[in-house]
Amino acid sequence: MPDASNRILVVNPGSTSTKFAVFVNSSALVTANLRHSEADLTAYSGRPILEQAGFRRELVEGELRRANIDLNTIAAVAGRGGLLRPLSSGTYKVDQTMLDELHEAKRGEHASNLGAVIANELAAKIGVEAFIVDPVSVDEWPEYVRLSGSPLLQRECLSHALNTKAVAKRYAAEHKQKYEDLRLIVAHLGSGISVSAHAIGRMIDVTNSREEGAFSTERAGTVPCMKLVELCFSGKYTKREVETLLFREGGIQAYLGTKRIEEVEKRIDAGDHQAVLVYRAMLYQVAKEIGAMATTLEGRVDAILLTGGMTYSPRLTSSLAHFIQWIAPVTVYLGEDELQALAEGVLRVLTGVEEAKTLGAAAVAMAQ
Numbered sequence: 001m002p003d004a005s006n007r008i009l010v011v012n013p014g015s016t017s018t019k020f021a022v023f024v025n026s027s028a029l030v031t032a033n034l035r036h037s038e039a040d041l042t043a044y045s046g047r048p049i050l051e052q053a054g055f056r057r058e059l060v061e062g063e064l065r066r067a068n069i070d071l072n073t074i075a076a077v078a079g080r081g082g083l084l085r086p087l088s089s090g091t092y093k094v095d096q097t098m099l100d101e102l103h104e105a106k107r108g109e110h111a112s113n114l115g116a117v118i119a120n121e122l123a124a125k126i127g128v129e130a131f132i133v134d135p136v137s138v139d140e141w142p143e144y145v146r147l148s149g150s151p152l153l154q155r156e157c158l159s160h161a162l163n164t165k166a167v168a169k170r171y172a173a174e175h176k177q178k179y180e181d182l183r184l185i186v187a188h189l190g191s192g193i194s195v196s197a198h199a200i201g202r203m204i205d206v207t208n209s210r211e212e213g214a215f216s217t218e219r220a221g222t223v224p225c226m227k228l229v230e231l232c233f234s235g236k237y238t239k240r241e242v243e244t245l246l247f248r249e250g251g252i253q254a255y256l257g258t259k260r261i262e263e264v265e266k267r268i269d270a271g272d273h274q275a276v277l278v279y280r281a282m283l284y285q286v287a288k289e290i291g292a293m294a295t296t297l298e299g300r301v302d303a304i305l306l307t308g309g310m311t312y313s314p315r316l317t318s319s320l321a322h323f324i325q326w327i328a329p330v331t332v333y334l335g336e337d338e339l340q341a342l343a344e345g346v347l348r349v350l351t352g353v354e355e356a357k358t359l360g361a362a363a364v365a366m367a368q
Helices: 038-042 049-066 096-104 111-126 161-174 225-232 239-247 251-256 261-269 273-296 314-324 338-350 359-367
Strands: 007-013 017-024 027-035 076-080 091-093 130-133 184-189 193-199 202-206 303-308 330-334
Touching: 007 049, 007 111, 007 338, 017 049, 017 338, 027 049, 027 338, 049 111, 076 111, 076 338, 091 338, 096 111, 096 359, 111 130, 130 338, 161 184, 161 193, 161 202, 161 303, 161 330, 161 338, 184 273, 193 273, 202 273, 225 239, 251 261, 251 273, 261 273, 261 314, 273 314, 303 314, 314 330
Parallel strands: 007 076, 076 130, 184 303, 303 330
Antiparallel strands: 007 017, 017 027, 091 130, 184 193, 193 202
8 A cells, every 4th residue: 555644745837837746655646737827927027937936836725725635744845946056866855055046046047946946835834845856957967068169158958857867767667677777868859859868877968958959849949050140149139039039939939830739730731831841840850869869879779768748749759750760669758747757756765765965965976
């Protein structure tokens, strides 16, 4: 029988939603996806994103009351980790150092920054500890991977580490192998696309979906650098407008005016040649990145794992598999079950399988 004392509340804030769940061990007891309208968020426009923490926490508490979940039965709370300093993979306690770093937001404003803050506020009410698991700043790169070609423009490791690591470990468990013994490529296909290579239990390279790699439904990915320079100095756009063009209104949105893969596929079926072209171009770029990651693994790849929101499209995954299945067997993990990944990370700590880390200790480990 599951140990009911291992009841874990997990929170995953997105730009326009807050997902949360209560798990008993690895089984979800309650899950919810709270959508936030433009009207809800208008009051926070132009302000630091962490100012939304109280608003979102109260919504979560309200839903928990409606589901008859007593906060006092929760053993631990976890939030999605945000744009912290480069960290090794693992489960981290939320402490004042982490909260201060998120408030400073030196690496940028992002909805994931809210995860630790909301988790900490909820945990404080209950009297338990708060955690994050595999934040987007997980960095396990060898030093030579950071060089871009200009010492002024070093590559930065930011990725969908939470889902990527969870899927890789899930694949290993399903095949009765250790994650540390496998050589894997994981392609996270969501509003941002990151393709990563895994060996000896580390993510040794990954495309930073904020600024490189394949274009996605809303991100431009790698673009011609000299043309980007010309665009930036054309006088037509502000810095913020250029960032929006590349990060929120790039990719499929820029070419076709939609961010929905289902809509693109409907246009393809209706004979829209532009939709065919853009769809194929995105898959081509993803396949090319997967091929590049196979090179980082010296051509010895045990499996390629496809995950993220786009994997709900059988057409997309089968078309992509056609490009890459010669490299290694392809396995699809539908969606991005980050709530479960958060619960699994905390459960490893509660059951003594893994020891929770802190930011201070992590900095020492990274330096060694």
